[in-house]
Amino acid sequence: MSLPSENTADSALPTPSGPPGDLAIWFFILAELLAFGVFFVAYAFTRLNNIELFDTYQRLLDTRTGLINTLALVTSSYFALRAVIAIRHGRSLHCARWLWGAIGLGGLFVVVKLFEFSVHTQGGVTLSTNAFYMFYLSLTFFHFMHVLMGMVILGVVAWKAGHGGYSAREHTGVETGAAYWHMVDLVWLILFPLVYVMR
């Protein structure tokens, strides 16, 4: 029996109602979004009283690294979606390959971010340098840790998918890992313009 094509639009296998993956991950995602949301709003209101300082130091950030990292995460998130599509069609190996690709792009994000952190460190920048750097370093490091955690989760899922651990009927783990990874992407989509561009 041939497997259905991943290009067959909405004829893919249906799943039960509710969000994809384990319901618990969605409560976790909501909690994470709220935590980042508090950070974002605190940044915006703190800037209100330190506009010149924030604008001055924001201009010192390298927008190109922000661009590379945004493209890496957006594409990585797309790969995670392709992994979900693949496993819903029963294509375990395709699923694993898309996930390893997503992890690879997560690795690119990590390398670029570590480069950025090292530049700041060599320049003597710390959390206590000023209010802008306090937010910049805290927010980006907090997000960085989520990227690492997401890569570990996707790694476990990819390994299992590569060993036939998921099927078209049972693939909760793939959807759960992908949902978390999309959250990491979503947070960065707000963080990047807020911290690197908006002034």
Next chain:
Amino acid sequence: MKTKILPTATATRVWLALVALTLTTFTLGVFGYQGIGLVVTVLAIALFKAHLVVDHFMLLRRGAPLWRALLTGYLILIGILIAVPFALAGH
């Protein structure tokens, strides 16, 4: 009610839209634009991108109305709470 997944072609179009919007934001930043026009434009682009992720990558568009509403509501709330202090900053 059943949730259905995106066709691959649609997923790819959404990804390309996200890339294009990212490049737009980057370009606005590189050219040194600032002020309320930049803030509103860049914030709107960011929230629209996040909305695309919620709907098409997280697969909440169909079959999960509660979670879609929660995340969309979050984006709207965050957008307002970020925009207000930027507007008050005198842009």
